[in-house]
Amino acid sequence: MSAPSQTPSRAPLGATPKMDAAPLSPPWMTGRRKLVLALLLGAQFMIAVDFSILNVALPVVGEGLGFALAGLQRIATAFALAAAGFTRLFGRVADLVGRKRLFVGGMIVLGLSSALGGPATSPEVLLTDLLSWRWAFFVNVPVAALVVALAPFVITDSRPAERPRLDVPGAATVTGGLLLLVYGLTQAGATGWTTPTTLAALLAGIALLIGFWFVEKRAAAPLGPVRILKxxxxxxxxxxxxxxxxxxxxxxxxxxxxxxxxxxxxxxxxxxxxxxxxxxxxxxxxxxxxxxxxxxxxxxxxxxxxxxxxxxxxxxxxxxxxxxxxxxxxxxxxxxxxxxxxxxxxxxxxxxxxxxxxxxxxxxxxxxxxxxxxxxxxxxxxxxxxxxxxxxxxxxxxxxxxxxxxxxxxxxxxxxxxxxxxxxxxxxxxxxxxxxxxx
Structure with a gap:
């Protein structure tokens, strides 16, 4: 005995087809997500302002704090050096302690350091024309305060299921290597390429960066994925x-x-x-x-x-x-x-x-x-x-x-x-x- 036909019947011409009622899905960018995006953009704005404004204000900052012309680059380099050396490490730390905690903690540190840099009176403390160069730092303080106040209520915490390992030797070698390499390059411009201080810094920096390669090859959870460099x-x-x-x-x-x-x-x-x-x-x-x-x-x-x-x-x-x-x-x-x-x-x-x-x-x-x-x-x-x-x-x-x-x-x-x-x-x-x- 054959099975009954499963051919669907056709609606009469001109009739409106019947559709099953289905709830409309919410838009992807909800109000909460828009606020999260605004907070993250605010944090990124602070980083961009720090690097861009200071780059333009370097000569005036140096004049106000007594930096020699050859030493101006150290201000901008100090900012970028920390980012280069610690970005990967703190990404791993975020997996350990929670990304929201690290984000809020980082914003607090950035706000406090900006508040400290604004009233600086000497190069040791430091590591706009309309107001003064100090506002290149002070502009970050209210933005950081707003982000820190809102972030705990807006951003949900997250971390991977498996507890990752910190690659402290990798972070130490890459950061130390970059620091010595930058210092050697700075000394080369001031005292020449063949002075003992310059050569020692450059050679030590290169040695540490080579050491970073070998450390990462043996690390269980490497910061630098050297295996894909093949x-x-x-x-x-x-x-x-x-x-x-x-x-x-x-x-x-x-x-x-x-x-x-x-x-x-x-x-x-x-x-x-x-x-x-x-x-x-x-x-x-x-x-x-x-x-x-x-x-x-x-x-x-x-x-x-x-x-x-x-x-x-x-x-x-x-x-x-x-x-x-x-x-x-x-x-x-x-x-x-x-x-x-x-x-x-x-x-x-x-x-x-x-x-x-x-x-x-x-x-x-x-x-x-x-x-x-x-x-x-x-x-x-x-x-x-x-x-x-x-x-x-x-x-x-x-x-x-x-x-x-x-x-x-x-x-x-x-x-x-x-x-x-x-x-x-x-x-x-x-x-x-x-x-x-x-x-």
Whole structure:
């Protein structure tokens, strides 16, 4: 006996089809999630303000606290150095003590340190034109207080099911190595590359970073995922990212010296001069994903590097009279577009084509590369500029301009060298989908 037919009956023409009632799902961005996002953006705003405003205010801060011109970079470098050395470690600490607790605790420390830095009267205490440079610190205090007050009621705590292990030896070697390397580079600019202090610091820093490699190979829960460095795309992608962050961050520092020490610009005028750089990076980030999808990683990286290098090289034409000042916003805008193309290509290259279990490791390594690049860029270029000024025995506007010009030449040479080297060994495959959030 055959089974009854399961063919559905058809509704008469013109009849409205009957639909089962189903509750509408709530929107993904609820009010609570919007508030959480606002708190996280507020925290990120504080970090961006600290680094960006201080970078522009360095000459005035140094004048107010008695920093020598060669030592200005230590202010910005101290901030980036801590981020490079401790980001991965505190990510692991958050898994241990809870992410909400660490977030609130970190905001308290940041707010207190900003309150301490504002009234600083000497370089030892420190580790805006309209009000004063001190407001670069004080602006963080009310934001931190608001975030700390709201976070316990808005953010829910979370931690992994398994208790992770802390990689203290890894954190100690990478942080110590970066610290000594930065100190050696700073000394090289002030006293020369062959002095005992410089050589000892550089060699000790390199030794610790090599030691970090071997520590991580044997660590049960390594901070630095060195095993994925066996993949060529990861190595070459991170090499590209390192160069991109070293060159662009340090260029802002060099141009800050030029605008304030050579042309005598105020803090407000300096900040406005760099506004177009931010616009360029936004546009470059928008175009970067499309460029990778259409032309591939290699073409995007090489094109971005050539554009950034050409724009940077043109800045050598800047002089003491300010006649060519229009070149600065034009070149930084174009260079910002090129730099962001490199960064998007770096992120895609360094994290694509990997199995799911290695995606988190690759992303963590890319984040560390970003922080290391920011950390090393300013002291490297500062050492070049300072060495030139020391050779001339001149820290007047002409001497500062000469030092800045030499450092800009080195900066512009690094970009195409790194981009072309990375591009020569990368495949030209197009990415089907790209999701990148540049810093």
């Amino acid at each position: 993949r060529r795309s990861v190595i070459r992608g991170n090499a590209t990212g390192l160069i991109a962050f070293v060159t662009e961050t340090s260029l802002v520092f060099l141009l800050t010296l030029y605008l304030q020490e050579v042309l005598g610009y105020s803090l407000l005028a300096t900040g406005l001069a760099f506004g177009v750089l931010g616009i360029g990076t936004v546009i470059g980030g928008t175009l970067g994903g499309r460029a990778v999808g259409r032309f591939g990683n290699r073409t995007t990286i090489v094109t971005g590097g050539v554009v950034q290098a050409a724009a940077t090289l043109s800045l050598v034409a800047l002089g003491t009279s300010g006649t060519w000042i229009w070149l600065l916003p034009a070149a930084t805008f174009i260079g910002g577009v090129g730099n962001r193309l490199m960064i998007v290509g770096f992120m895609v290259t360094a994290t694509s084509g990997l199995p799911d279990e290695e995606q988190g490791l690759a992303t963590g390594l890319a984040t560390m590369t970003q922080q290391v690049g920011i950390t090393l860029g300013i002291p490297v270029m500062s050492a070049v500029a300072t060495a030139r000024m020391a050779a001339l025995g001149d820290t007047c506007p002409d001497g500062v301009l000469s030092g800045v010009a030499v450092a800009i030449l080195v900066n512009s040479a690094l970009v195409p060298a790194g981009a072309l080297l990375a591009g020569a060994f990368l495949g030209g495959r197009r990415a089907e989908w790209v999701a990148v959030t540049p810093s």
